[in-house]
Amino acid sequence: MDTTKNNKGGRKPKLNPSKNRYVFRLTDEENIMFLKLYEASGMKNKAKFITTILFQKELKIVKVDISTMDYHTQLTKFFYQFQSIGNNYNQIIKILYQNFTEKKASFYLFKLEKHTQDLALICKKIIELTKEFEQNHIQKNPEK
Template sequence: MAENFNKGGRPTVANRCHNCVMLRFDDLEFDKLIRMMELAGESVKATFIKGLVFGKTFKVHKIDKTMLDYLTKLSALFAEYRNIGVNYNIVVRELKAGFSEKKAMTLLYRLEKETKELAAVTAKVLALTEDMRNQWSQKSQ
């Protein structure tokens, strides 16, 4: 009964680690170990080395900054497209209400020409996005 009695403090662990092993690395080996830990996303050297010794596999998750930047700018570009769509509707409404038919048709023709250029740019952006997606899927496999 005296064995089960605990006065306080930390709870006792069933399988307590009390054996210690010490490793010494030279500078190159230590740098390689730190790089491997960073790639694996580990923060504690002891658990990382224990995992390597006992054959635990670790996954490396790489974050591609160029892809992240591309996606950020792509979403900003599509937000601008939404703004252009709203402005497009306002412009057409004002042309219809405030100008003569001939002047409105002239301005609508110019607006249509700019819209075709915007559609061409959109097609290029979509092609680049598809290329980026193909490159990314090849890298991840």
Template sequence: MNENSKKQLKKTGRPLKNDPAKIRYTISFNEEEHARFLALFDQSGMQVKAHFITSCIFDKTMKSVQIDKGTVDFYMRLTSFHSQFRSIGVNYNQIVKLLYKSFSEKKASAYLYKLEKQTAEMVQLFKKVVEITEEFDKKHLKNSLKNDSENRKK
């Protein structure tokens, strides 16, 4: 008789779900983060915080970035190039000060004229670098972002 009553107890209650949510994660907030979370939760109009968190995680698109070695190399060289331009600017200011201290105004002006020509050439070179960078951005970076979004849709 005990066996029959145990079997009956198991059948009572709510029916079991096909795919129960058994895996749990916990997070900790400080006071400011908790206030922001509650404000977002209230704005959502949802009744259950777990459903709100789930919708935030799975319904919003996440950006993933693939690291291309060629792109990283290009970026590093471009950064190095930019730092060299900055150091040239610092040196440029130092040269102008030295020219006016060390030489007469006429001689300093002559040297500055030559320096201006070199600077104009450098500006043209920098414009070419910017054009090449924009071209690289259009060809490679935009295409890789487009391919990523297409792959997610599939």
């Protein structure tokens, strides 16, 4: 009895194999343009890239701007620092009124209020700088 017919080994055959092959040639300039598009697409397979473009499937190109990412990261860290200041502010006010007389607590609260106004000005400046940065450095998608 020969049982090798049931178990051939090797790779399982594809249900719909790609049998047809096409060859085309590009000039040096066309090849440079093709390679730029291919790299921008982020795809790992040139054949899939070509079929995606030929059959007009949706092709998404994501460009990552490192400086924008760094700016966003630093802005996020700064935002968390503002949140921490807000939490500390509430805790300080509670402690002032629990541990000091009304007059002394009001005195320290007045000082704290001055620093809070300074922080508000800094926050406004950050918002202005962020808007300026977005206008000058972040490209908006005109389709949306």
